Amino acid sequence: MKSILLKTLLISLLFCNQQIFAEEHSQLKAFPEAQKGMTRFVIVLPHKTRDEEIYFNVEIIPGKNILTDGVNKVRLDARIKKYPLKGWGYSYYDIVGSGRTMSTLMAVPDGNKSVNTWVMGQSMTIRYNSRLPIVIYAPEGYEVAYKIWSTSETAIKAKKG
Numbered sequence: 001m002k003s004i005l006l007k008t009l010l011i012s013l014l015f016c017n018q019q020i021f022a023e024e025h026s027q028l029k030a031f032p033e034a035q036k037g038m039t040r041f042v043i044v045l046p047h048k049t050r051d052e053e054i055y056f057n058v059e060i061i062p063g064k065n066i067l068t069d070g071v072n073k074v075r076l077d078a079r080i081k082k083y084p085l086k087g088w089g090y091s092y093y094d095i096v097g098s099g100r101t102m103s104t105l106m107a108v109p110d111g112n113k114s115v116n117t118w119v120m121g122q123s124m125t126i127r128y129n130s131r132l133p134i135v136i137y138a139p140e141g142y143e144v145a146y147k148i149w150s151t152s153e154t155a156i157k158a159k160k161g
Contacts, residue, residue: 078121
């Protein structure tokens with residue numbers, strides 16, 4: 001019975017989103033809570049050594065889930081702006097922009113139903129740093145996604161000419 005309970009606990013911890021543990025990050029105390037009308041998102045990256053981190057980048061993607069026609073390509077007027085956290089030497093990020101959507105204008109077939117779609121704004125790529133959390137403040141209703149990009153240690157030399 002104890003082993004089943006322990007296994008269940010371990011499996012649930014493995015599948016939990018690391019955002020649950022973001023509040024426990026020691027450096028998070030330096031960042032203020034979100035102001036009224038804003039939401040604070042925290043990304044805690046898996047630990048890597050400094051030698052490993054040079055081969056990784058993090059792409060931060062602002063967006064919203066909105067109803068679209070499912071035919072046209074929709075884009076969100078949102079971008080990420082970097083600010084210094086005064087007195088700490090850290091940075092934080094704000095999502096800025098009007099929040100309006102831009103779309104292609106293809107004809108939608110009759111009877112086409114609206115679909116809930118993840119609509120992205122302009123992303124930003126930053127260097128990987130597992131020692132600090134990535135803190136993003138966004139207007140309510142926004143979501144933040146991220147991708148971890150990696151490269152190999154070997155660079156390919158370009159040919160002259």
